[in-house]
Amino acid sequence: MEEMPKTYDPQETEPKILAKWLGGGYYRRSPERRPGAGDCTIVIPPPNVTGKLHMGHALDDSIQDAIVRCARMRGKSTRWIFGTDHAGIATQTKVDKKLKAEGVSRLELGREKFIDACWDWTHEYGGIIQQQIRRMGCSIDFEDERFTMDPEYAHAVRRVFCDWYHDGLIYRGKRIVNWCPSCTTAISDDEAEYKDEHGHLWYLRYPLTEPVDGQEYIVVATTRPETMLGDTGVAVSPKDPEKAAFVGKTVKLPIVDREIPIFSDYHVDAGFGTGFVKVTPAHDPNDYAMGQAHDLPQINIFDEHAVVVDGYGAFSGMTRDECREAVVAWFEEHGLLDHIEEHDHSVMHCYRCDTTLEPWLSEQWFVAVDKLKGPAIEAVTSGKVRFNADRWKQSYLTWMENLKDWCISRQLWWGHRIPVFYCEDCGWEDALMEDTDVCPKCGGHHVHQDENVLDTWFSSQLWTFATQGWPEHPERLEGHHPTTALVTARDIIALWVARMIMSSLYFLDEVPFHDVVIYPTVLAKDGSRMSKSKGNGVDPMDLMDMYGADAMRFNLLSLFTANQDVRFDADFDKDKRFIGSARTEQAKAFITKIWNASRFLLMNMEGYTPGAPCAETPADAWMLSRLAKTVTAVTEGIEHYAFGDVARTVQSFFWNEVCDWYIEVTKTRLNGLGEDGAAERLQAQRNLIFVLDTSLRLMHPLMPFATEAIWDAMPVSWLDIDPETGEGEKAAALMVAEWPEPERFAAYIDDAGEHAFELARAVVTDVRSTRARYRISPKEQLDVTIRATSQEVADAIDGMGAFICMFARVGQLGITTDEIAEKPAGSIVLTGPDFDAYVFVGDLVDFAAERARIEKTIAKAEKELAGVRKTLANEGFIAKAAPDVVAKKRERAEELEAQLEALAAQLADFA
Template identity: 65%
Template sequence: RQLWWGHRIPVFYCADCGWEDACMEDVDVCPKCGGHHVHQDEDVLDTWFSSQLWTFATQGWPNHPEQLEGHHPTTALVTARDIIALWVARMIMSSTYFLDEIPFHDVVIYATILAKDGSRMSKSKGNGVDPMDLIAKYGADAMRFNLLTLVTNNQDVRFDADIDPKTHELISSPRTEQARAFVTKIWNASRFVLGNLEGFTPGEPVAATPADAWILSRLAGLSERVTQGISEYKFGEVASDLHAFFWNEFCDWYIEFSKASLREGADPVARLQTQRNLVFVLDSALRLLHPAMPFVTEALWEQLPHAEGENAEALMVATWPEPETLARFKNAEAERAIELVCGVVSAVRSTRARYGISPKQELAITVKAPAEVVSTINEQQDLIVSLARVNVVGVSAEAEKPAASNATLVSGCEVYCHLEGLVDFEAERARLSKEREKLEKDVAKLDKKLSNPGYLAKAKPEIVEKDKAKRAEFAAKLELVAQQIAEL
């Protein structure tokens, strides 16, 4: 190949006598006639030959083998499956031959990213996604995190970007949009913590409340799963765990739990401990998030107050939250208690949303719970009351469903929200019956369309898929409405 880079073919020619031979060292004088008109072949070897020397030829070999120390072999090679034979196998053979060692311990084979319709991305087709366009529209962290969520055991994944068929420009990518929302969530949660540090002094995290014990235990579990997931290259699972912890547990619940201690007039000792716990959990979470979102986490971590002895100049080189270090926070009992609290509060909030009841309106609830859980709910009543704005009428294993109430199953318990005087049941039945009729017509219309062979033969595959998705959405709504009518 006539490449401007690469390994030139090691064959030399003498213009005086016609001698030619392969030599590993440069030849200036013809060994046959002593002539000086010797030149090396001007072609280069195939690209794959050059590439197979990559692991050691780029690090000083053969003239400076000392440069290889500590860098060869490496931990992992990340590659696509279509060059395993062309490149990976040859790298192993060459390294074994020249250095007598395999050049890497693991080979991570990543999925091929396909266009939205399942075809290969191609410049000629105009269906490729330019990473720079994604970065310009959503940010580098969002693009990076979205790609991590796509890493599964599948060999191919479809990227959801919509591309303008005429200009080939990026229109949107809903999944990357969701990832950007997560970046925003991280930013806003961090700004909340940083904005509530008046009077803060560094100190150790302490499980002063069940909520503290819960979040610290969840953090310990997260560290364990993320550390193991990265070591096993399960990046999709790592991304999912990070998202669930930061968005749901830290932002939606623990920050909510913390607000009472941060309010003006709160106990200063409790306030300081809450601040320390918030900073510790946020700091640790940013460290765990950093490999997935390097930019926003670095920017936020540098603004956090750090514990004494933290000498890292940047998050990139800060200490990793090792599972062994955080194991002391493991607390299964606290996790069960607070998950029960979150379940009860969520049940009340969903009931408010379903029936249009104001969050300011106090609701009465009764809880039917197994005997071993009753004491836990009673111990956490203050937290439930403050978060759900409810009056707990009773908690027992023998509780019966009151008239004019709905029931929600929560971790083996039944939560009954008293709705007498708050909901016009006849009007609600009429509204839901009307909605059911409309949904039934929508489902029937799509069923007729999707069972038509002529339509399926002529319509574009992506249009058919949209109709199927719409039909599934209508069916799910219909099922929910039917459940609500049965409940009424």
């Protein structure tokens, strides 16, 4: 056996282990190693090709790797597909900025050369996130990397477009879209980000063409006075009887002198403003719907940069903001500005450049979703696709039920160009799988392709099957589609998850995945969103450099919850530089504990030979039973994606039960100090190696590097041996070793033996805590009387008497089930659900002095708690103090309350 280094250094060890995995080819698509084990295929949500790893990625990838590593060890045919998305808007924006810095514009360069520049950009920056994910230890088949702009993938995208086009599911139409004047492209509703902004409500007077009941004008209220240039109507609510007399009348639109009608429509909220609503069909979705219903003209007053078009006099050429000021000034100058009110409202922004979006009437390509959404809804309601947690199922269904036709065209150059061709000579139009410059109808050569590209989400909706050979090689999908699980963020349930389900059902007649695992958003320490601008963002690479990949992964997985977002406890210096994370430090400490315990055991394996574990002692029976139950809990936890529970289970088991108890109580036999020294030592070695080996296999999916490094130094254990032949050998790597299946461990479960040991452990803990509390030397033997709540408990503790006396340094151990009238003199009583323990300390403790010390400590704690509570009751403090300061005050109050409760219990010892 290779001797382990004294300390675990992740910066030295992790690169060596990574090289071992890659060199061994263990990441590649694996065949089924156990008959009937099945398959496990996962596609990574494709990060942007030029993106970098962030905390969401780190958590997402840690979850996926845990699933895949466990499946690989269970003998499943595994495949984890990595790939990146071309990220149309993001990449084009970055390349645009680069060119501008060089004094070149995209338009000057031309489409073909600009696309070449985008390819150059992806080649220069495209490998960063792949290397970062590799550094995390994610066991992805990197040799099978995919990219949404690769020729094979582009062919699949084109096939989907052409099929849907010819099936009548894709059409071109003029609709209101969310338009980004900076990126100069349409943005889908789901990609728009809403921000609350402080604004105004302007009340403008529109003169009536004829007075109504002596009234010369009406007053409309609007947050966007600049769009009045495109008004083609005024609407009132049919539920507003006071406005009924105005319906059918007209007003003269100021500035443009356009006569427009007043009508009633249920889109109008009678309580908003004055009840008169200006209608601009080309610049508002609701107005567009009213315009369609009432046959109003659609007048687009802005160009693609949100600049007023020609035909509006002095207003032409103005930006939106300039036009707003000028229109308001004109109304005021002409006595038509009624008044202005403060008004906060939510405004849509571009998710990429943060520009305020413009609702804009333009010709776009759409997917008609009515035929697609029904099967996609049924897939979830029937359970073919399951959401974890279940509450996200309703989010999905609500979105699907209200789904509108999907705008798939983007006014970009980088991306999948829409494969529709037009003949300028005869008007022919068609979607083609191959480019053409000759019209098949008239033979003319004036043929051009549509200038738009497809929405990035259109191409990524094919991710589960286009990455696996479809449509040219559908046989490659066999056994690997539907994929096992999709691990993703909640904010793309609509953008991506739903669309993948729709497209997969349409083209493959099957769902793309069985489970959707929604991971929580990783927030900053104070509960806000992480961001570089706020200075509260954490770079996963910094965490790995500081603590190692295992510690980062284990901490993130321990935070995992299916029901709420999580806060990451990062600390920063005054310059907002990351300086540490206490929880990640704790995760590193756990890994150090595993390393040190393993090293200790392996240093004591002289003379070891493989053999079956055996419950020779009560401690053995307890340990093997606890091990069997932990195997079941961890296996089921991973199967049900309960990674926070899994992380906490393995840490509690290995640290609190294996290290703190089993290794300690087995040291005597391990040292060969028993009556039959050699035989007891060998069995103790076999049991310890069995427990350690099983524990490493359970922990491997969560912290692969350290467990693999320890595995390299491990001897063959009983898990590697065929019980029938007695032969076997250690696997080449832990990541391809067999998983400890619960069925193999079922025979070790011993509830009675486990309960007896737990009772004994509780007695030992009580005695040890008494020694610690009152600073009694470990050399002093203490007498103990146990009053058991039942004869069963009494018999179990009696059977563990020798163990209790040895490990708690007990002189005489008395056990009774009779009531004890009053606490014996000189004793400390510790109460519990199964027994009361009377620990006799006699003259070893000065009761009067201890009582005085405790009373003094209680008084001090009560005084501090009163001050903290007074501060927390101060509404001014709560309103003005930083959230983390308030949180610390509340934590301190909880600490003091717990301390006082414990002190009160101690004081009762001296009653």
